Every structure is written in structure tokens, then in C-alpha cells.
Amino acid sequence: MTSIKAVSLTRKFDNITAVDDLSFEVPEGEIFGLVGPDGAGKTTTMRLLTGILEPTSGEGWVYGKHIVKESESLKDNIGYMSQRFGLYEDLTVMENVNFYADIYCVSGNERSDRIEKLLGFSGLTPFKGRLAGKLSGGMKQKLGLACALIHTPKVLFLDEPTNGVDPVSRRDFWKILYNLLKEKVTIFYATSYLDEAERCKRVGLIHKGKMLRCDVPDKIKEEFKAKTLEEAFIKIINEWESHAGK
Amino acid sequence: MNLRRVSAISRKEFIQIIRDPRSLALAIVIPMILIVLFGFALSLDIDNIPLAIWDRDNTRASVDFLLNFKNSKYFQIIGYYDNYRDLQRLIDSGKAMMAMVIEKDFSQDLLSGRPAPVQLILDGSDSNTATIALGYANAVVTQYNTNIILNIMKKYTKENPTPVNLQSRIWFNPDFQSKLFIVPGLIAVIIMIISSLLTSLTVAREWERGTMEQLISTPVRRAELLLGKFLPYFAIGFFDLIMSVLLGVFAFGVPMRGSVILLLILSSVFLTGALTQGMLISIVTKNQRTASQLAILSSFLPTFLLSGFTYEIFNMPKVVQALTFLIPARYYIIILRGIYLKAVGLDVLWRPSLLLCIFAFIIVSVAIRKFKKKIA
Ligand SMILES: Nc1ncnc2c1ncn2[C@@H]1O[C@H](COP(=O)(O)OP(=O)(O)OP(=O)(O)O)[C@@H](O)[C@H]1O
Numbered sequence: 001m002t003s004i005k006a007v008s009l010t011r012k013f014d015n016i017t018a019v020d021d022l023s024f025e026v027p028e029g030e031i032f033g034l035v036g037p038d039g040a041g042k043t044t045t046m047r048l049l050t051g052i053l054e055p056t057s058g059e060g061w062v063y064g065k066h067i068v069k070e071s072e073s074l075k076d077n078i079g080y081m082s083q084r085f086g087l088y089e090d091l092t093v094m095e096n097v098n099f100y101a102d103i104y105c106v107s108g109n110e111r112s113d114r115i116e117k118l119l120g121f122s123g124l125t126p127f128k129g130r131l132a133g134k135l136s137g138g139m140k141q142k143l144g145l146a147c148a149l150i151h152t153p154k155v156l157f158l159d160e161p162t163n164g165v166d167p168v169s170r171r172d173f174w175k176i177l178y179n180l181l182k183e184k185v186t187i188f189y190a191t192s193y194l195d196e197a198e199r200c201k202r203v204g205l206i207h208k209g210k211m212l213r214c215d216v217p218d219k220i221k222e223e224f225k226a227k228t229l230e231e232a233f234i235k236i237i238n239e240w241e242s243h244a245g246k
Numbered sequence: 247m248n249l250r251r252v253s254a255i256s257r258k259e260f261i262q263i264i265r266d267p268r269s270l271a272l273a274i275v276i277p278m279i280l281i282v283l284f285g286f287a288l289s290l291d292i293d294n295i296p297l298a299i300w301d302r303d304n305t306r307a308s309v310d311f312l313l314n315f316k317n318s319k320y321f322q323i324i325g326y327y328d329n330y331r332d333l334q335r336l337i338d339s340g341k342a343m344m345a346m347v348i349e350k351d352f353s354q355d356l357l358s359g360r361p362a363p364v365q366l367i368l369d370g371s372d373s374n375t376a377t378i379a380l381g382y383a384n385a386v387v388t389q390y391n392t393n394i395i396l397n398i399m400k401k402y403t404k405e406n407p408t409p410v411n412l413q414s415r416i417w418f419n420p421d422f423q424s425k426l427f428i429v430p431g432l433i434a435v436i437i438m439i440i441s442s443l444l445t446s447l448t449v450a451r452e453w454e455r456g457t458m459e460q461l462i463s464t465p466v467r468r469a470e471l472l473l474g475k476f477l478p479y480f481a482i483g484f485f486d487l488i489m490s491v492l493l494g495v496f497a498f499g500v501p502m503r504g505s506v507i508l509l510l511i512l513s514s515v516f517l518t519g520a521l522t523q524g525m526l527i528s529i530v531t532k533n534q535r536t537a538s539q540l541a542i543l544s545s546f547l548p549t550f551l552l553s554g555f556t557y558e559i560f561n562m563p564k565v566v567q568a569l570t571f572l573i574p575a576r577y578y579i580i581i582l583r584g585i586y587l588k589a590v591g592l593d594v595l596w597r598p599s600l601l602l603c604i605f606a607f608i609i610v611s612v613a614i615r616k617f618k619k620k621i622a
């Protein structure tokens with residue numbers, strides 16, 4: 001089953017086109033990496049797919065829900081972690097988690113089990129009473145992930161979640177993601193780190209709002225006879241720039 | 247409408263308020279200080295006007311005349327002097343507001359039926375107060391003259407003369423105490439400003455801190471979010487209101503004559519409109535600084551100038567009068583003064599009450615419509 005589908009998705013701001021005619025599909029249970037330099041249009045794509053920004057043209061579906069016409073019911077099925085820390089710094093870890101559990105109407109036994117489990121494998125249990133603003137960068141991101149997962153979403157959108165996170169915390173973070181994949185959760189992962197892109201099932205390279213290539217990492221490397229994705233992507237971008245320059 | 251989500255948002259908002267000392271001060275302390283400060287500053291009652299006397303006649307007649315001033319509660323005789331220099335010094339230094347000189351021939355003139363001159367020197371630097379003081383002095387003198395005329399007439403007629411007696415009864419505020427009039431208006435002005443200022447930050451703060459992006463990615467409904475944010479501020483506003491009414495009663499001695507229940511119900515309607523006005527500004531601007539400035543401007547100026555609090559509406563030019571119909575505080579002040587001083591009910595106040603409800607309804611609808619769960 002297709003979990004995410006975009007058809008000619010386009011978003012313009014005044015005079016710039018942040019997302020330009022994107023079309024792709026992500027099957028259920030896959031982790032898809034959206035990779036690109038700063039300002040490429042990753043965040044804008046995320047916002048379009050999570051129903052919090054309307055496209056200028058084009059369409060999209062997430063877990064069967066249209067991103068414009070059904071943007072509200074779409075939100076029952078998704079978890080989203082924005083690029084900027086989106087939780088309340090003046091609330092404690094537990095208050096934030098409880099807040100989002102209430103917002104998603106998670107209740108009964110399921111609720112306390114879920115909270116214990118999420119805080120447990122993100123290592124936040126000892127910090128339950130700490131203000132979110134007083135957590136380290138890595139801890140903050142794990143708290144963000146815990147809150148985005150509180151309602152067991154079908155599709156998870158993560159916008160550069162490991163930016164500014166130390167390597168150890170990053171490894172923990174990815175461990176959690178691999179576990180989610182086992183539960184058939186679809187993950188849409190935006191990053192500018194190519195080593196993280198390498199871990200994704202498939203990657204889409206986005207540059208100036210355009211999707212330049214979308215495939216399995218190994219295939220892209222093979223095609224450009226590159227050792228790393230980084231090498232391949234530099235080639236792709238250079239080729240495109242010289243092409244566009246003509 | 248899911249009440250669980252509403253209460254989650256209310257609880258979160260409430261925690262944020264109590265953890266931020268500044269917003270707590272704004273919510274609780276500032277309104278009280280404003281009421282007390284303005285309440286005392288704006289009370290325009292004038293009595294015990296300090297009066298200095300130079301009695302050059304010093305006869306029974308002149309002492310008799312001065313007794314009328316001595317017995318009036320509006321005047322306070324601060325002393326008797328025998329030269330202009332002293333009088334001038336007292337007025338210059340502000341120790342006396344008025345000085346009175348009774349001429350040498352006062353009693354002679356009075357007996358022989360010539361006009362008896364009395365000189366009144368008045369500090370006119372505060373023209374408003376001076377006018378009122380002069381009015382009081384005139385009243386005392388008129389009373390004295392009437393008595394003289396009556397006494398003379400009595401000598402010539404057997405019957406008791408009956409002059410026209412204008413019996414004026416001032417209702418609701420018999421002593422003309424301005425605070426009775428000012429305190430209810432003051433409550434309206436302060437509740438309006440504080441309410442819209444309080445809520446002007448709530449939505450903008452979430453946009454600025456980036457917490458709104460997370461929140462709008464959830465299935466929470468717009469009305470749930472706004473109601474959840476509204477409730478804690480409503481509780482605070484209601485607390486402020488009750489404190490203001492109590493301050494009015496206990497600190498200023500303004501009697502609360504009417505129905506407390508009706509006052510609280512109509513106050514809630516006003517409060518709802520004021521709080522939502524702040525929230526609407528927050529929704530539209532998405533920026534805390536702009537929102538708070540706009541909230542003060544849009545609540546303070548119209549309410550202070552056009553609600554009938556500072557200037558009587560019937561004295562305004564017609565165009566401005568028309569404008570006052572758009573100011574909710576105008577209706578609320580009528581309601582407050584009506585319930586406070588006249589103990590009237592909905593049978594009299596239905597019109598301003600209805601208009602207050604309409605205003606609240608419109609502003610709530612606009613706020614819900616303007617709030618979008620979208621980034622841009
Ligand atoms: N709300 C907005 N209004 C105007 N321009 C915008 C807005 N949001 C994004 N843009 C512009 O759209 C382009 C793409 O921005 P976007 O945030 O999607 O990039 P990104 O790939 O997420 O970059 P980064 O790695 O820096 O997060 C940028 O040029 C940005 O300035």
C-alpha cells in the first residue's frame with residue numbers, strides 16, 4: 001500500500017518557488033529520506049504533506065487522506081516533529097507528554113503503558129520532572145519524538161531531527177526508528193546529513209525545490225560510480241546546475 | 247468539541263501563566279494598583295476649600311455673615327488676617343485657595359440698605375476647581391441674602407412670606423460624590439485594557455516560539471484550542487473583576503445597590519468580548535510585540551475617550567457620538583452605573599446588555615474564523 005503520494009506538488013512564496021513540481025510515492029513501512037542543502041525546500045515539503053501549509057498547485061495523499069481536502073482527518077494518522085523544537089520549554093517532560101496524550105485523546109491503560117514505554121526507550125524516565133527547556137539538545141529531540149509517537153501514528157514526519165545532536169544520542173535515536181519500522185510505521189525523514197540518508201531505504205535529492213533524483217542509495221552510487229552518496233549528489237547537482245545554466 | 251482537549255490546553259496555559267511572574271503581575275497586581283491609583287486621583291470632589299479671612303468691619307453683622315462659611319462643609323477657614331500681603335502669600339503658596347475681605351462699612355451699608363461689598367480673591371490656576379469653589383461661595387452668599395430679605399419682609403407683613411423654594415433632589419448620588427460615578431467606569435476601562443492585553447500574547451507567543459507548528463499538526467480543533475486558551479484568562483479576568491468591585495465597595499465606599507448576580511453575568515459577557523479582542527489581535531499579528539502594542543492602543547484609547555468615562559457622550563460632536571456605538575465599554579459602563587448606583591435590572595438595561603452580547607458574539611466568530619491551522 002502507498003503511504004505517501006505526491007503529484008506535481010508545488011508551493012510558491014511571493015517570487016520564489018520553494019517546492020517545484022514534486023512527484024513521488026512512499027510505500028507503507030518504508031523510511032524515505034528527503035535530502036538537500038539548506039533552503040532546498042525540505043521543510044516546505046514536510047509542511048505540505050502534514051496539512052499545515054496549502055500547496056499552490058498539485059496534490060498529495062497521506063495514508064489515503066488528501067492533504068488539502070482532508071487535512072484535519074489526515075492529522076489523526078501522522079506524527080510530526082518540526083525542525084525547530086516545538087514543545088513547551090516552560091513545561092516539564094511529563095507535562096509535555098501528558099499534554100500531547102490528551103490532545104490525541106490517548107486514554108486508559110494504553111496511555112500509561114505507552115508513556116512508560118516511550119520515556120523508557122528514549123532514556124527520559126529519570127528526567128520526568130525536568131523542564132523541557134533545561135534538557136540537552138539530544139534529550140529535547142528524543143522528547144519531541146516521544147510526543148510525536150504518543151498516539152501510535154501510521155506515518156511519522158521528522159524534519160532534521162538529529163541536527164545538533166551528539167553521535168551517541170544519534171545512534172539511540174536511530175535505534176528507535178528501526179524499531180518503528182518493524183511495526184510498519186512509514187517514516188519521512190528530512191536531513192542534510194548524507195550518512196543518515198545512506199541509512200534510508202530510498203532517498204530523494206531535492207535542490208532549489210526540485211527533486212533531482214529519487215532512488216535506492218546503492219543504485220544512485222552505482223549510476224554515478226561514486227563511493228559515497230555525497231560524491232554522487234555533488235555530481236548530480238553540478239550536472240543540473242550546468243544544464244540549467246544553458 | 248472535545249472537552250478533554252479543551253481542558254488539556256487550559257491546564258497547559260495556566261501552568262505557563264503561573265510560571266511566568268511577569269504575566270502573573272500583569273494579571274493580578276497591576277489591575278488592583280490601577281484601580282486604587284486612578285480611583286483616588288480621579289475623585290474630583292471638592293470640600294474643605296481653604297479660606298483665609300480679613301474682616302475689616304469686625305461687627306456682629308460681619309461675624310454673623312462669616313458664620314455661614316464656617317458652618318459650610320465646603321469651606322475650611324484657615325485663619326484671620328489684617329493685610330493683603332498675608333492673603334497674597336497664602337494664595338501664592340497654595341495654603342489658601344480663596345481669600346475673603348469684608349470691607350470696613352459692611353454693617354453700615356447693610357443697615358442703610360446700600361449694597362455691602364465683600365471681596366473674594368480666588369486662585370484660578372485650576373479653573374475647574376475654582377469654578378466649583380466660586381459656585382459654593384455664591385450659594386452661601388445667596389442663602390444669606392435670602393434670609394435678610396425675608397427678615398425685612400417679615401417686619402412689614404403679618405403673614406409669613408413664602409418665597410419660591412426650588413426643591414432639588416439629586417437621585418442615586420445625593421452628595422454629588424464623583425467617585426460613585428468614576429469607580430464603575432474605571433472598572434470597565436481597566437478590565438478592558440488588562441483583558442485584551444493578557445490574551446494578546448497567548449497565540450502570538452506560540453507562533454514565535456515554534457510551539458504552534460507542533461500543535462497545528464495535531465487533530466485539535468480550532469474552537470477547542472481557542473476555548474482552551476480563553477478559559478484560564480477568563481478565570482483571571484473574573485477574579486480581577488470581583489477584586490475591583492470589592493475594592494470599590496471597601497476602599498472607595500461605593501455602594502453596590504443592585505443585583506450582584508446580574509452584574510456578574512453581564513460582566514462575563516463584557517469580559518468575553520474583551521479577552522477575545524486581545525486574542526483576535528494575537529491571531530492576526532502572530533507577533534507578541536505588535537500584538538501587545540495594538541491591544542493597548544485598541545482598548546485604551548477608544549475606551550478611555552469614547553466610552554463616556556472621561557467625556558460625556560452627549561457633549562461630543564455627532565460624528566464622534568456615532569462612533570461610540572462601536573465601543574463595548576460604553577454599554578458596560580451604563581450597565582455598571584445602572585446596577586451599582588440605581589439598582590436597576592434587565593427591564594431597564596436590556597438594550598446595552600443585548601448590544602454587549604452582540605459585540606461578544608461577533609468578535610468570537612471573527613476570532614474563530616481568522617485562526618487558521620496553517621503556517622502561511
Ligand atoms: N513562510 C515562508 N515565507 C516565505 N518564504 C519561505 C517561507 N518558508 C520557506 N520559505 C523559503 O522557501 C525556501 C525553502 O525553504 P525550506 O525551509 O523549505 O528549506 P529547507 O530545505 O527546509 O532548508 P533548511 O535546511 O535550512 O531547513 C527558502 O528559500 C525559504 O526562504
Ligand SMILES: [Mg+2]
Nearest residue numbers: 042043044083
Ligand atoms: Mg528546513
